[in-house]
């Protein structure tokens with residue numbers, strides 16, 4: 095029904111294609127967006143931001159807590175006070191709050207201060223030999239491309255061979271890396287560094303029964319250690335960690351190492367976590383444009399925090415609130431709707447709120463949303479470095495916004511997998527603007543600690559950062575032509591295919607994908623050179639139809655509907671199995687398993703290119719530009 099309506103409307107648009115412009119540059123900020131941006135910026139003031147910041151940061155806000163609910167109530171009251179439509183969703187998410195950790199050193203008078211992590215396993219005086227495994231860099235890599243199950247690199251093929259006995263050829267081929275992996279059977283691992291989401295899994299796969307992570311500095315940072323993204327499903331609940339883990343300050347780690355230098359050290363590890371189903375509340379402000387059928391942009395950041403979380407991220411929440419109010423005030427200028435979401439479950443459910451929203455509004459997002467803008471950690475005192483993470487389609491917008499407001503040239507990086515980037519399956523162009531305190535200015539050391547207090551936020555910096563978001567959102571909301579760069583996205587895909595081909599060498603052929611990408615590049619060049627018309631809902635949707643298949647294959651390794659572990663953020667992550675070719679004999683099981691993965695992923699890439707090409711051809715044929 096949608097496509098029939100779309101076709102009819104496209105056919106009704108009679109603006110002719112302008113002559114083909116080749117090599118056209120990224121869309122620049124449009125005057126419509128600029129007018130809205132200026133109006134919005136004038137309503138967002140340092141004192142207004144500070145007032146909201148203080149109101150939110152007064153509460154400690156672990157997700158599902160009274161403090162988080164009080165902050166949510168404040169946001170709802172302010173929004174409703176202005177008459178802004180607000181929806182509040184209440185749902186259960188599988189979350190984990192760290193409670194406590196203690197470490198007893200058997201036979202020694204040392205009891206380091208310790209905390210545990212969100213999604214650590216619980217343990218009661220678990221005793222084991224302490225084994226120093228060095229730093230995080232010393233951990234063996236996980237096999238990439240194994241899908242839902244995680245294994246150490248080379249381990250899958252090794253086990254398959256062991257289970258299947260001799261099957262000739264390479265059945266005894268196991269990756270050489272396995273021989274280098276220390277056996278931690280029954281041991282408690284001591285390791286330097288703050289864990290990534292997969293670190294405890296890596297140690298468990300090495301045989302460890304517990305882990306103690308040493309902070310590189312004299313503090314304790316709260317973190318989460320699960321590879322599940324959002325609430326687990328039947329597909330991946332088996333990946334919930336089984337290893338209890340604790341975190342100690344650097345000096346305590348050194349004290350443990352000093353004891354170990356004198357002989358075997360045994361420790362008893364106790365970790366308490368509160369893991370299970372918790373009620374979460376999600377506030378969504380929906381700022382309507384004059385056209386009720388218009389597309390919309392989602393703007394999100396997390397409401398929950400470790401402790402008072404002033405920088406991370408009451409400051410961002412305050413900016414979201416003031417921007418929502420300002421955009422609502424000027425809603426007559428909107429061509430697209432603005433959906434502002436304060437995500438719960440970021441810190442204790444690994445993006446549980448944004449994932450819940452993606453799961454439960456998938457159909458609507460896929461039908462009418464045109465971009466996701468994420469905000470995390472703005473307003474840092476002494477912040478000096480601007481940067482951005484963006485899909486290639488929005489990198490040009492991020493660059494223009496930062497250049498126009500600050501004069502700084504930035505080179506946006508690809509989207510990370512470290513915040514609420516939960517909409518890659520929907521296929522939404524993604525942008526996040528950053529402004530960081532550099533290490534030479536003292537760094538962002540208070541992150542995820544009780545020291546993330548109001549004095550760490552500078553309202554003047556927050557105003558600069560909120561203005562950047564005002565500009566970026568205004569362009570997305572008010573420019574007649576949605577400011578997405580199709581050419582940049584297709585070129586980024588071409589570059590990624592080239593890199594993957596170089597990685598494969600003669601062993602795997604991506605030539606056909608490259609040929610189809612070159613053809614698509616010509617089509618989107620023509621589209622972008624012709625985008626001089628008035629735009630409209632159907633043009634917005636048609637542009638995203640071109641981008642969606644590319645976005646999915648470029649930034650997500652597997653299904654659009656089931657979140658991946660988020661461990662690999664390189665473009666075309668589904669081709670990570672190419673790394674196996676460099677390590678293995680072509681006769682080995684592991685090489686051949688990798689080859690099958692790659693053939694299937696190449697099918698996925700070709701289909702994505704064909705779908706995108708078909709969408710581009712439809713748009714060109716419609717003349718509705």
Ligand SMILES: [Zn+2]
Nearest residue numbers: 406407470471
């Ligand atoms: Zn954050």
